[in-house]
Amino acid sequence: MKFERELLKGIAPVVVLETLSRGKMYGYELSEAIAAKSQNVLTLGQGTLYPLLYNLEAQKLVVSEWETSESGRERKYYSITSKGKERLEADKVQLADLFKALKLVFGASLAEI
Amino acid sequence: MKKMEHKNVFENLPLCAVEYIKLIIKKMKWRKKVREDVQAELIAHFEDALHDCKTNEEKEKAAKELIANFGDAGLIAVLARRAKKRCRPMWQKAIIRCFQAFGIFIIFLILYCFYIASGKPTLRVNYIQEYINANRPVSDESQNAESLYKQIGKVYVKPPEINDANDHNNYAGGKIDLLDKIKHIRDFKQLNDEQFAMVDKWIEDNNETIKLFIEASKRPYCWHEPNASELQESFIAMLMPNLSSTRNAVYLLTAKARLKAYKGNMNEALQCITPLWDASGHFSGPRTIIEQLVGLSIEGLSFKAVSDLLAEYKFSPEQLKMIQSRLEKLLADNDFYMNYGTERFFVRDFIQRCYTDDGRGNGHAIPDQLSQFWGNFGEYDMVTDKKFRGLLFLGMSVLSEDRKEMTEFMEHFYEKAQQYAKMTPWQLHKENKSLESMLTNWSRYKSLRYMNARMLLPAFDKANTIPYRYQITGKSLIVTIAVFRYQQDNNKLPESLKQLQETGYICSIPIDPFSGNEITYKLTKDEFTIYSFGFDFDDDGGKIGVNNQGKSEMWNTDDGDAVFWPVGETLKN
Numbered sequence: 040m041k042f043e044r045e046l047l048k049g050i051a052p053v054v055v056l057e058t059l060s061r062g063k064m065y066g067y068e069l070s071e072a073i074a075a076k077s078q079n080v081l082t083l084g085q086g087t088l089y090p091l092l093y094n095l096e097a098q099k100l101v102v103s104e105w106e107t108s109e110s111g112r113e114r115k116y117y118s119i120t121s122k123g124k125e126r127l128e129a130d131k132v133q134l135a136d137l138f139k140a141l142k143l144v145f146g147a148s149l150a151e152i
Numbered sequence: 153m154k155k156m157e158h159k160n161v162f163e164n165l166p167l168c169a170v171e172y173i174k175l176i177i178k179k180m181k182w183r184k185k186v187r188e189d190v191q192a193e194l195i196a197h198f199e200d201a202l203h204d205c206k207t208n209e210e211k212e213k214a215a216k217e218l219i220a221n222f223g224d225a226g227l228i229a230v231l232a233r234r235a236k237k238r239c240r241p242m243w244q245k246a247i248i249r250c251f252q253a254f255g256i257f258i259i260f261l262i263l264y265c266f267y268i269a270s271g272k273p274t275l276r277v278n279y280i281q282e283y284i285n286a287n288r289p290v291s292d293e294s295q296n297a298e299s300l301y302k303q304i305g306k307v308y309v310k311p312p313e314i315n316d317a318n319d320h321n322n323y324a325g326g327k328i329d330l331l332d333k334i335k336h337i338r339d340f341k342q343l344n345d346e347q348f349a350m351v352d353k354w355i356e357d358n359n360e361t362i363k364l365f366i367e368a369s370k371r372p373y374c375w376h377e378p379n380a381s382e383l384q385e386s387f388i389a390m391l392m393p394n395l396s397s398t399r400n401a402v403y404l405l406t407a408k409a410r411l412k413a414y415k416g417n418m419n420e421a422l423q424c425i426t427p428l429w430d431a432s433g434h435f436s437g438p439r440t441i442i443e444q445l446v447g448l449s450i451e452g453l454s455f456k457a458v459s460d461l462l463a464e465y466k467f468s469p470e471q472l473k474m475i476q477s478r479l480e481k482l483l484a485d486n487d488f489y490m491n492y493g494t495e496r497f498f499v500r501d502f503i504q505r506c507y508t509d510d511g512r513g514n515g516h517a518i519p520d521q522l523s524q525f526w527g528n529f530g531e532y533d534m535v536t537d538k539k540f541r542g543l544l545f546l547g548m549s550v551l552s553e554d555r556k557e558m559t560e561f562m563e564h565f566y567e568k569a570q571q572y573a574k575m576t577p578w579q580l581h582k583e584n585k586s587l588e589s590m591l592t593n594w595s596r597y598k599s600l601r602y603m604n605a606r607m608l609l610p611a612f613d614k615a616n617t618i619p620y621r622y623q624i625t626g627k628s629l630i631v632t633i634a635v636f637r638y639q640q641d642n643n644k645l646p647e648s649l650k651q652l653q654e655t656g657y658i659c660s661i662p663i664d665p666f667s668g669n670e671i672t673y674k675l676t677k678d679e680f681t682i683y684s685f686g687f688d689f690d691d692d693g694g695k696i697g698v699n700n701q702g703k704s705e706m707w708n709t710d711d712g713d714a715v716f717w718p719v720g721e722t723l724k725n
Contacts, residue, residue, distance in 0.1 A: 066193060067200035086222035089193065093235030105192075115193050 051083055051091055052100075053134060056119055056127040059101060063118035065108070066092065092117055100126055162195065166208065169198045169215040172225060179229035186236050261550075268549050271508040271518040279387045279497040279504075280378055286438045286494050288375040297434055298376055300368035305397035307364065308404075309357040314347055330354060331400075334407050338460045338719065340414040355408050362408065362424075365401040369427035374434035386525070387501035395446050402428060402450050406457040413465045421461060422471060428454035429482045436486055438493030441610055448622045451482070455625050462632065463719040469640050476633040479626060480659070488623035490573040490615055496566040499608055503562070506604070507555040515555035517604070519545040526607075553601040561605060565590075569612040576665035577617045581689050587612045617687075620665040621707060621714070627662035628671060628682050628716035634658045635673075635680060635717075645680050649673045666714070667691075679718060686714040 058064065058072050066088060074082050083091070095101045100123035108114045119127070162170040173194045177187050201218050205211040222228060240248075293299075311330035330350055334340075340348060355362075368374075382390070409424035428450050435447025458475060461467075467475070506522050508515035523545045552558070569587055572580060580586065591599075591606060599606060631649065634657035638646045646652045649661045649670060664671045667685040674681045674694060681694045687709045688697070697712020699705040706714050 065196065065200075067197045082221075084221065084223050085197070085218065086224075086228040087231065089190070089197075090228065090231035090235045093232060093239060097235060097238030112196065112199070113192065114196055115189075 053130040054081055056123050059117055059119040060127055063116040065114035065116050165198050166212045166215045172219045175225040176229045179226050180233050182233045182236060190232055265546055268516055269519055271516060273505050273521055274509040275504060279501040280383055280390050283494045283497050289373055295371055295373050297368035297371040297374040300364050301398050304361050304364050304401050307360045308397055308400055311354050312350055314350060331403055339464045340410055355411060358404050361401050361404060366427045369430035386505055387498050402453050406453055409457050413461050418467055418471055425454050425457055426478060429478060438491050441495050441615055448618055452622050455629050458629060459719045469637060472633050472637050476630055479630050483626050488619040490619055492566050492570045499562045503559055513556050517549035517552040519549045522548055551600050552604055573616045577620055578666055578668040624665055624684050631658060631682055632717045645675055682717040683713040683715040686712060
């Protein structure tokens with residue numbers, strides 16, 4: 040199942056931050072991790088992943104660093120900053136509230152879906 | 153971010169992936185370093201994604217799927233560029249904003265310069281005509297002395313050069329202008345026979361000039377009647393061609409007066425002086441400063457000539473009475489202060505020609521017009537490069553205060569100048585009033601904004617004192633003549649000016665415009681002295697001032713008095 044682009048757009052930064060909170064990752068690894076974790080439900084358009092990462096970097100929520108991976112290849116690793124962690128926590132609270140509200144609106148029908 | 157040399161090689165990627173990445177990077181249109189960074193990241197992404205493909209076909213297929221997943225290259229490029237821009241540090245952002253602001257400022261400045269340079273003046277008033285109207289009380293040409301002054305310019309014979317190695321003003325290897333020589337001597341006794349003969353001949357050669365001047369002096373008015381093309385000119389270009397020849401004729405007449413006196417003919421000597429008093433009135437009233445100064449200098453030269461004659465020759469009581477009476481009338485008729493009634497036309501015409509007119513009194517300076525105007529003046533002639541000259545006047549126009557402000561300032565300044573002109577130097581000194589100090593106290597910014605005004609305005613403070621100098625010189629001469637008359641009648645000098653007044657030799661005691669009190673009269677052993685306090689406004693005991701070169705100076709600005717009698721005090725050097 041694929042989400043509408045606009046619906047995903049709002050939660051994409053939170054998803055990226057949440058994924059990076061488990062450890063530093065490079066772009067491809069990150070997109071794969073998100074897809075795997077969400078059972079291929081949340082597949083960020085890979086083209087928009089990099090602009091999203093650059094934006095998070097501009098906001099100092101993540102930092103990047105070129106490193107040589109175990110395979111010997113150069114990869115640009117992204118890791119979450121303390122500011123990013125704070126934002127993630129705040130966004131999580133908001134998302135929880137959002138789900139609560141959605142549940143209230145949709146009631147049982149939301150669970151059925 | 154760790155700096156690293158990326159291996160931007162596409163060797164492991166299929167052609168479609170290579171082209172796709174290159175397209176994104178191309179469309180990013182951003183700094184090379186950033187683009188390389190993004191390219192390396194995208195290559196790494198594609199390599200990772202295609203890592204498990206065994207064959208080229210598989211790679212090609214997978215790459216196409218990935219490209220489809222990535223989406224439009226242009227959109228990614230734009231999003232990546234925007235995001236990267238946000239990544240710039242604050243100082244870099246600040247510098248960029250500054251450059252942007254500066255760029256916008258430059259664009260506006262260029263547009264403003266075009267706007268300024270394209271301005272055109274609107275000529276509403278013909279100030280030459282206004283000036284003529286103010287100085288043409290009648291339309292009867294037979295009462296106008298101007299045509300006679302014009303003829304003087306044609307018939308005047310220049311003085312010859314003479315040999316005089318001893319003259320202190322001579323720097324030209326023994327040769328000196330005859331007029332220069334006689335200007336600096338009080339009496340023709342100081343001329344040798346050859347020089348005397350030359351003066352005699354020069355005056356004889358100029359009989360026609362003298363005749364014309366005397367005839368002109370009998371006419372009550374003098375105005376310049378411009379032709380149609382002159383009327384189209386700017387006020388500054390208004391022709392005043394006869395001033396120098398008029399002044400030459402005045403020197404000629406004073407020389408003739410001294411020659412006649414030397415020959416013992418005092419009546420004829422006086423007949424050469426009195427036309428000067430009539431002619432001086434031709435240049436007074438609402439005229440330009442230059443004309444008024446010419447009128448005043450004619451009077452000054454006549455006063456000096458009379459003083460010199462009094463010092464060297466004996467006049468009869470009747471002759472003295474006649475001179476005194478004529479002088480009293482001359483001084484009573486004349487307003488001895490500068491009249492700026494029409495001088496301000498000069499500034500108004502400048503504003504009219506060098507500023508645009510929006511119909512509500514406002515407008516901006518026009519570079520071409522400024523260049524033309526100051527070109528007439530000979531100012532900025534050293535700036536010969538056309539482009540640089542253009543830029544100079546463009547800059548001047550951009551910086552200049554607008555028409556409304558400039559007009560208000562100029563009119564206010566002229567009002568003040570006229571107000572101060574009616575105050576004696578002593579009153580101005582006492583009340584610490586000065587027009588020039590108003591300008592010198594300006595900030596640099598204001599000086600720049602009013603640069604044109606500053607260059608246009610004459611030295612009012614100095615100009616305003618000149619009539620008072622001539623006025624007190626004339627009044628002192630009246631007192632001197634009265635003292636001589638008293639001496640002739642009573643065989644002794646008067647004790648005081650009050651005594652002179654009480655005995656009816658003078659109507660009133662002149663007030664010194666440089667002290668605010670009566671002019672100083674002092675009796676010495678068997679002589680007397682009459683003086684004004686002069687520019688230092690204090691009593692130096694009748695001692696004349698000394699200038700920077702160590703020479704005595706009648707109206708020295710730093711110290712000393714202006715000594716009217718004895719005359720020798722003024723001529724020692």
